[in-house]
Amino acid sequence: MIIDLRSDTVTKPTKEMLDAMMSAEVGDDVFKEDPTVNALEERLAKMFGKPKALFFPSGSMANQTAIKLHTSPGEQVICDKYAHIYNYEAGGVAFNSGVSCNLIDGHRGMFTSQQVIQSINPSDFYYSQTSLVEVENTTNKGGGACWDFQELERIKTVCDSHNLGYHLDGARLWNALVAKKETTKQYGQVFDTISVCLSKGLGCPIGSVLIGDEVIMKKSIHLRKIFGGNMRQVGYLAAAGLYALDNNLDRLAEDHKKAKEIGAILFDLSIIKKVEPIETNIVIFELESHVDEGEFIQQLADKDIHIIGMGSNKLRVVTHLDYTDEMHERLLAILNEF
Incomplete structure (x- = not known):
């Protein structure tokens, strides 16, 4: 998956x-x-x-x-x-x-x-x-x-x-x-x-x-x-x-809910320096300075999870129509492993 x-x-x-x-x-x-x-x-x-x-x-x-x-x-x-x-x-x-x-x-x-x-x-x-x-x-x-x-x-x-x-x-x-x-x-x-x-x-x-x-x-x-x-x-x-x-308009609320749940997990991780306020479907977060951005992205990619780097140890996650409940549960579990 x-x-x-x-x-x-x-x-x-x-x-x-x-x-x-x-x-x-x-x-x-x-x-x-x-x-x-x-x-x-x-x-x-x-x-x-x-x-x-x-x-x-x-x-x-x-x-x-x-x-x-x-x-x-x-x-x-x-x-x-x-x-x-x-x-x-x-x-x-x-x-x-x-x-x-x-x-x-x-x-x-x-x-x-x-x-x-x-x-x-x-x-x-x-x-x-x-x-x-x-x-x-x-x-x-x-x-x-x-x-x-x-x-x-x-x-x-x-x-x-x-x-x-x-x-x-x-x-x-x-x-x-x-x-x-x-x-x-x-x-x-x-x-x-x-x-x-x-x-x-x-x-x-x-x-x-x-x-x-x-x-x-x-x-x-x-x-x-x-x-x-x-x-x-x-x-x-x-x-x-x-x-x-x-x-597909009203269902956008589902994307927003999932984004906030991802943000809540990230907020509690010791390797995360900051999570930007989440209002809609975009999650921007910053890794602690001792964490390598490329290595973090690769660790997720090795588990078939793909996110985007923004430079300066900032990364972005965007929820959407094709991001299912099953995917969401798997992502949250993997993030908790960090």
Whole structure:
């Protein structure tokens, strides 16, 4: 039994999801004639109370499109130093949009409205013009932390008063919604654009969707084409998203529960220096300085348990749809042996 906890992206479609995919009605999406992808886009737009949604092959492409929609070359995006768009999207902010990032030193990937105010550049001609604030919820490098929604509203007020765009990288927003008992409509009212991922917590094989207001989304399909993301009979993939929205949202609470139980075991181990607070499905922990990170990972791998190293003796575990109760009991038992 292989236990893969490197990421929630390692899941494979269930038989039921595959059945939904194989029975999907499809057409040419470049002509907007694929009824299944149209249905997915319409459903997500309605869920967030927005007029437009567009299916993308990846979350990075959806985020990169949003950044380009909000900015012009030479301008600047405000985001946290842990932001996915800065750390894990291959420099796409600079390459695709010609903009730079003004990094906020936040807390676990989150920052305050006051920090945003302090990060907005003066209007003098020799400064890069600030044009966008980007938020990630939940925060990946922050250990699956969830934002305080009232802080997000306060940042929105700052964006409105300074004429700034407001984008949400919601790759794991579904986890935040379940953990905090919040709604998609709340987020739709606050953000101009929102990207949501279907292939992480919801267990789809591929896909993200960018959702937004009418004016800002007008060029989104053109930019998707430029980035090479226009597809044909994509309804087979969109059907997985529709199935996941019907069946895999509420069960995210199970992933959160298991993550907290893993964290509780780690907290009591003498070789563990620190376990970050656990709110959703990500567990980040730090080994004591005398423990070799590579050796610890290998010891688990020898028992068919796979986790990911983050450097500096920090490691990450991510629970997900394919991590069963049986796997969970085995992992807890093995951790207790340490």
